Amino acid sequence: MEEKAIYSRPDSLTDRPMHYCPGCGHGTVHKLIAEVVDEMGIREKTIGIAPVGCAVLAYFYMRFDVMEAAHGRTPAVATGVKRVLPDKLVFSYQGDGDLAAIGMAETIHAANRGENISVVFINNAVYGMTGGQMAPTTLTGQKTATSPGGRLVETMGPPVKMCELLNTLDRPYHIERVALDGPAGVRKARKAIRTIFEAQRDGKGYGFVEVLSPCPTYQRCTPVESLKFVGNDMAATFPLGLFRRGGERIDA
Amino acid sequence: MGDRVLMTGNDAVGEGAVRAGCDAYYGYPITPQNELTAYMALHMPAKGRVFIQAESEVAAINMVFGTAAAGKRAMTSSSSPGISLKQEGISFLAGAELPAVIVNVQRGGPGLGNISPSQADYFQAVKGGGHGDYHQIVLAPDSVQEMHDLTILAFELADRYRTPVMVLTDGRLGQMMEPLVLSEGPAPAPPDKPWAINGAAGREPNLIRSLYLVEGELEQLNIRLQKKYARISESEKRWEERDTGDCDILLVAYGTSARIAKGAAAEARAAGIRAGVFRPVSLWPFPGERLRELASQARRILVVEMSAGQLIEDVRLSVGERVPVDLEGRMGGGIPSVSDVLARLRALDTEGR
Numbered sequence: 244m245e246e247k248a249i250y251s252r253p254d255s256l257t258d259r260p261m262h263y264c265p266g267c268g269h270g271t272v273h274k275l276i277a278e279v280v281d282e283m284g285i286r287e288k289t290i291g292i293a294p295v296g297c298a299v300l301a302y303f304y305m306r307f308d309v310m311e312a313a314h315g316r317t318p319a320v321a322t323g324v325k326r327v328l329p330d331k332l333v334f335s336y337q338g339d340g341d342l343a344a345i346g347m348a349e350t351i352h353a354a355n356r357g358e359n360i361s362v363v364f365i366n367n368a369v370y371g372m373t374g375g376q377m378a379p380t381t382l383t384g385q386k387t388a389t390s391p392g393g394r395l396v397e398t399m400g401p402p403v404k405m406c407e408l409l410n411t412l413d414r415p416y417h418i419e420r421v422a423l424d425g426p427a428g429v430r431k432a433r434k435a436i437r438t439i440f441e442a443q444r445d446g447k448g449y450g451f452v453e454v455l456s457p458c459p460t461y462q463r464c465t466p467v468e469s470l471k472f473v474g475n476d477m478a479a480t481f482p483l484g485l486f487r488r489g490g491e492r493i494d495a
Numbered sequence: 496m497g498d499r500v501l502m503t504g505n506d507a508v509g510e511g512a513v514r515a516g517c518d519a520y521y522g523y524p525i526t527p528q529n530e531l532t533a534y535m536a537l538h539m540p541a542k543g544r545v546f547i548q549a550e551s552e553v554a555a556i557n558m559v560f561g562t563a564a565a566g567k568r569a570m571t572s573s574s575s576p577g578i579s580l581k582q583e584g585i586s587f588l589a590g591a592e593l594p595a596v597i598v599n600v601q602r603g604g605p606g607l608g609n610i611s612p613s614q615a616d617y618f619q620a621v622k623g624g625g626h627g628d629y630h631q632i633v634l635a636p637d638s639v640q641e642m643h644d645l646t647i648l649a650f651e652l653a654d655r656y657r658t659p660v661m662v663l664t665d666g667r668l669g670q671m672m673e674p675l676v677l678s679e680g681p682a683p684a685p686p687d688k689p690w691a692i693n694g695a696a697g698r699e700p701n702l703i704r705s706l707y708l709v710e711g712e713l714e715q716l717n718i719r720l721q722k723k724y725a726r727i728s729e730s731e732k733r734w735e736e737r738d739t740g741d742c743d744i745l746l747v748a749y750g751t752s753a754r755i756a757k758g759a760a761a762e763a764r765a766a767g768i769r770a771g772v773f774r775p776v777s778l779w780p781f782p783g784e785r786l787r788e789l790a791s792q793a794r795r796i797l798v799v800e801m802s803a804g805q806l807i808e809d810v811r812l813s814v815g816e817r818v819p820v821d822l823e824g825r826m827g828g829g830i831p832s833v834s835d836v837l838a839r840l841r842a843l844d845t846e847g848r
């Protein structure tokens with residue numbers, strides 16, 4: 244079964260056409276994960292936990308073991324897998340509604356325990372799958388189906404900054420925010436994912452990468468404008484960069 | 496024979512899980528099951544197994560979900576309000592066909608209720624407390640010995656049928672002490688789990704899911720589940736009978752209520768009333784056929800339960816119009832006394848003559 248030939252498509256990605264909208268960030272991040280898994284030669288050891296959200300069908304595209312989790316419970320499920328299979332690479336893949344709203348408790352406590360898992364967090368500032376509602380990360384003033392007049396801080400609170408929040412905990416090993424705002428951003432995202440996967444492989448502990456991600460459909464713009472929204476508007480609220488490296492906090 | 500020891504029911508469940516080869520336990524504090532969580536905290540890590548005090552019951556059942564998907568034996572326990580929180584997870588376990596053991600040490604409700612023993616979660620347990628068409632196997636011990644034995648059986652049935660299994664008990668059984676004989680290990684090895692997600696080494700990737708969006712796919716899953724439930728109904732009905740051979744009044748009860756029913760039936764016999772006891776051990780599948788047979792010979796049925804009348808619905812469904820069915824029930828953490836039940840038996844006895 245094992246092929247040594249070089250494909251343009253990563254070995255860890257299936258050839259099934261993706262269902263994502265044009266310009267969506269999910270497909271890009273799937274590909275990055277698949278590339279990192281291939282580079283590290285761990286396809287047969289990798290276990291992905293898919294969220295409830297647009298990426299629930301991630302398993303159709305990933306050519307390694309994948310399971311679903313209930314909405315928001317992905318880090319608890321990942322914990323349940325990793326604790327009994329400590330030599331496998333277990334990552335959870337989650338959207339902002341999944342990770343920062345309904346699954347906030349599981350997110351924080353998995354990080355606080357320092358679970359030796361990797362979390363890839365797709366922050367697209369909206370709920371995609373259910374039709375563009377307000378997410379915990381929706382920008383102040385941003386219009387969504389459930390904030391038709393724009394997000395109002397007085398009644399809806401400001402956007403939740405997950406990297407900053409998790410950085411208050413002592414146990415995480417690596418926390419980083421990147422943006423899919425162009426080729427350079429994609430390269431950084433890939434490097435960050437590789438960093439947390441390697442950290443897990445080496446038993447260093449909890450890694451968290453937040454990927455600011457385009458969702459042209461519900462950010463209500465074209466794919467090109469979506470890249471700008473991610474790189475300019477979102478990055479203004481969610482500063483890019485390293486928050487935690489090697490278990491040490493990085494001063495901004 | 497295994498060792499004879501004195502233990503609380505909660506500890507006996509814990510020791511049963513340990514001896515059944517439970518790989519991981521996930522819990523969250525709630526009375527009256529705290530002894531069980533503490534037992535696991537003490538004994539699981541010492542054996543190199545996993546114990547986590549989760550951040551909530553929701554997290555705990557989802558950790559169970561992950562461990563079960565990884566092909567290992569997992570258990571969680573809680574009491575009524577916490578079991579309510581686990582229902583989404585139990586539905587997911589049923590949908591994804593994963594084996595797991597859930598222990599409910601029931602307390603009084605609704606709401607925060609109280610911490611007294613209760614049997615008011617019967618409907619939730621046997622009718623499917625979560626969403627969708629599913630069942631879990633429900634086992635109801637009535638002694639500390641059975642707390643131990645049925646926990647071990649729960650792991651075996653969960654693996655055999657790839658289904659969640661609940662041990663439905665209550666605060667009195669959980670906290671009382673009784674002598675019991677511990678099972679002699681080691682437990683039989685779990686079956687092979689070629690479906691588990693444990694790294695696609697030398698095989699095609701496995702996928703564990705309960706989402707089926709393609710038209711008709713979910714119905715196919717449901718048809719498969721219903722066939723499985725039919726198989727379980729065929730093979731896994733369990734019950735106990737006492738003095739049913741010639742009985743005039745049949746008491747039907749499970750768990751703590753069954754102990755009281757047995758006590759009352761013995762006193763009634765001594766007083767010349769021919770009482771017998773039918774105790775369902777599996778609440779789902781419910782041993783209704785045997786109950787129907789007994790109903791054709793008894794003159795009356797008295798259901799004893801610590802609820803407003805939940806088990807009684809399955810009793811009525813089973814016996815139909817054959818005999819009158821009455822309830823001796825207490826609610827909100829109240830426990831029927833032997834003398835209450837006896838008085839009821841006396842009244843029914845004279846009424847019918």
Ligand SMILES: Cc1ncc(C[n+]2csc(CCOP(=O)(O)OP(=O)(O)O)c2C)c(N)n1
Nearest residue numbers: 295296297314338339340341369370371372
């Ligand atoms: C318990 C529960 N509540 C709500 C839903 C409905 N639901 C499905 S996906 C989703 C949010 C998805 O948004 P996000 O996590 O941001 O991911 P995206 O689709 O944007 O990638 C919600 C609320 C659900 N499936 N389960």
Ligand code: SF4
Nearest residue numbers: 263264267297371458
């Ligand atoms: S709705 Fe947004 S997140 Fe979902 S597939 Fe479309 S672009 Fe991607």
